[in-house]
Amino acid sequence: MRRMNAPADFPQLAPIVDDLASQGWSHQSLALPAELTAALAGECRARAAAGSLEPASVGRGDGQQLREGIRGDRIHWLEPGQSVASDAYLGLMDELRERLNRELYLGLEDFECHFALYPPGAFYQKHLDRFRDDDRRAVSVVAYLNADWRPEQGGALRLHLAEGEHDVLPEGGSLVVFLSAELPHEVLPASRERLSLTGWFRRRGSGPL
Ligand code: OGA
Ligand code: MN
Numbered sequence: 001m002r003r004m005n006a007p008a009d010f011p012q013l014a015p016i017v018d019d020l021a022s023q024g025w026s027h028q029s030l031a032l033p034a035e036l037t038a039a040l041a042g043e044c045r046a047r048a049a050a051g052s053l054e055p056a057s058v059g060r061g062d063g064q065q066l067r068e069g070i071r072g073d074r075i076h077w078l079e080p081g082q083s084v085a086s087d088a089y090l091g092l093m094d095e096l097r098e099r100l101n102r103e104l105y106l107g108l109e110d111f112e113c114h115f116a117l118y119p120p121g122a123f124y125q126k127h128l129d130r131f132r133d134d135d136r137r138a139v140s141v142v143a144y145l146n147a148d149w150r151p152e153q154g155g156a157l158r159l160h161l162a163e164g165e166h167d168v169l170p171e172g173g174s175l176v177v178f179l180s181a182e183l184p185h186e187v188l189p190a191s192r193e194r195l196s197l198t199g200w201f202r203r204r205g206s207g208p209l
Pocket of ligand 1: 116124129156157186196
């Protein structure tokens with residue numbers, strides 16, 4: 001896959017920045033190139049088939065039983081160099097990070113990201129992405145990887161906005177970006193397997209080195 005450069009391949013950068021500045025969140029459908037979405041979905045499924053997805057944890061030190069009552073997804077953290085598609089996605093996220101720093105002075109230092117697979121019926125209860133014991137997460141980014149998602153299949157990302165609930169369907173190629181510390185959200189159960197890439201831009205740690 002060729003290297004993907006903004007803005008030609010990623011024209012949604014500007015509206016994402018504008019939305020974050022004005023309302024703290026953004027939803028862009030068809031934000032990722034179709035070939036990249038398909039390649040990432042294939043990689044996520046291959047990793048699942050190989051048994052290399054792990055149960056996700058919740059904060060730190062929580063037991064397995066508690067975790068499954070809160071979130072039912074399985075994950076794989078991305079490492080640079082693991083695949084052409086993953087590197088293309090990390091490259092796009094770096095374009096977004098630089099743009100956010102340049103235009104909104106957010107001081108975002110790095111990006112951490114994992115594949116997430118929710119089996120049918122799995123959910124993630126209402127939460128904030130900034131943990132009490134880790135205040136580095138500043139901006140959350142979720143990219144959806146399922147083709148042909150239908151509303152009756154469920155699986156929405158429910159944003160708990162000040163003005164009320166807003167549901168976003170996990171449609172392949174769409175992106176949701178929001179301020180991690182401010183926007184409570186949850187994943188509703190779906191009738192089919194739900195694939196995403198969930199990541200966080202982080203600021204420099206504020207604690208002692
Ligand atoms: C998360 C999360 C949302 C989604 O992993 O923290 O909120 O739509 N994911 O997958
Ligand atoms: Mn979350």
